[in-house]
Amino acid sequence: MRTELHARLVELATRQHGVVSHEQLDGIGFKPGAIKRMVAAKRLIPKHRGVYAVGHGKLSRLGSLIAAVLACGEDAVLSHRSAAWLWALRPDNRTRVDVTVPRPGQHQRKGIHVHTSQPFDPKDITQIDGIPVTSLARTLLDLAEVVPVDHLAKCIEEAERKRVYNQKAVEDLIQRSPGRRGLKPLTAILADAVLVDPATRKEFERRFQKFLREYRLPRPKRNTLVEGYEVDNVWLKDKLIAELDGFDSHGTRRAFEEDRVRDEKLKLAEYDVIRVTWRRLHTDPEDLANTLRRLLKKSCHHKA
Numbered sequence: 001m002r003t004e005l006h007a008r009l010v011e012l013a014t015r016q017h018g019v020v021s022h023e024q025l026d027g028i029g030f031k032p033g034a035i036k037r038m039v040a041a042k043r044l045i046p047k048h049r050g051v052y053a054v055g056h057g058k059l060s061r062l063g064s065l066i067a068a069v070l071a072c073g074e075d076a077v078l079s080h081r082s083a084a085w086l087w088a089l090r091p092d093n094r095t096r097v098d099v100t101v102p103r104p105g106q107h108q109r110k111g112i113h114v115h116t117s118q119p120f121d122p123k124d125i126t127q128i129d130g131i132p133v134t135s136l137a138r139t140l141l142d143l144a145e146v147v148p149v150d151h152l153a154k155c156i157e158e159a160e161r162k163r164v165y166n167q168k169a170v171e172d173l174i175q176r177s178p179g180r181r182g183l184k185p186l187t188a189i190l191a192d193a194v195l196v197d198p199a200t201r202k203e204f205e206r207r208f209q210k211f212l213r214e215y216r217l218p219r220p221k222r223n224t225l226v227e228g229y230e231v232d233n234v235w236l237k238d239k240l241i242a243e244l245d246g247f248d249s250h251g252t253r254r255a256f257e258e259d260r261v262r263d264e265k266l267k268l269a270e271y272d273v274i275r276v277t278w279r280r281l282h283t284d285p286e287d288l289a290n291t292l293r294r295l296l297k298k299s300c301h302h303k304a
Helices: 002-015 022-027 032-040 061-071 080-086 136-143 149-161 167-175 183-190 201-214 253-268 278-283 285-303
Strands: 019-021 044-048 051-054 097-101 112-116 125-128 131-134 221-226 229-235 240-245 272-277
Touching: 002 019, 002 051, 019 022, 019 061, 022 032, 022 051, 032 044, 044 061, 051 061, 061 080, 061 097, 061 131, 080 097, 080 131, 080 136, 131 136, 136 149, 136 167, 136 183, 149 183, 149 272, 167 183, 201 240, 201 278, 201 285, 229 253, 240 285, 253 272, 272 278, 272 285, 278 285
Parallel strands: 097 112, 240 272
Antiparallel strands: 019 051, 044 051, 125 131, 221 229, 229 240
8 A cells, every 4th residue: 555655646746747746645545654654754845835846856947837837726827927927938047936826715825826816717717737727818918017018019020920829818817807907018019910820821832932023032832742741831952941830830839840750751851941920921021031932042152
């Protein structure tokens, strides 16, 4: 029985980046006395009240994040700046962790900034690396209340670049969140028409071709197979690929990871890959044109 209990403990700690809570230990069968003995023997190292690191006290960043969430109860989730870091939208070098709980009166804890809210809609919660975290849309709304507007705009741009931004989910959340302080800065950014993705893929392609003509850039082959992958635009002689990053297949981390793997394989075949967003095409076409020219010139230089 003891061996079975410890196997459960190891399995749980492995899933949770080396961290467990007192409630979880109780749930898998450990008695209070056994927990105290493991703490005394330093097999469990307290990190927060009722939360322990298993085996050693040094936690990874992910371990520290989930420890903070567990310390605030089973319905707590990572949020605000900490959630933005987990979504890979912005750096966060603070020692405190942002956690939101759907109930009032929650006391602050050392090393944790506890936020309170109304009960969560299930659509506003997800998991990343096993850590309960606010959805991307909810993260952006929360973030709008604690960071400057220009920082928020950069986070949205980064979400677009990573193909995890979902305009419809953000609009739905805005409709469900009357009175939130973050609505004003968030809606101000969204009012920028260039954030709106083109209605169709065909429109995006048409606009990119117009951009190439306006900046007198050489015309690429379109929708062509390269190294077994269909690419949007390719200058074959120059080994340069331009992918149009629209939202038609956005919203999943899996799609993002698959694109990254494909880009890596194309780069191994000595292709340069540039990803073009609708926003960049409209807000900074000159910079995009200069980037493409440099890459095309770089290819000519290498051939020489």
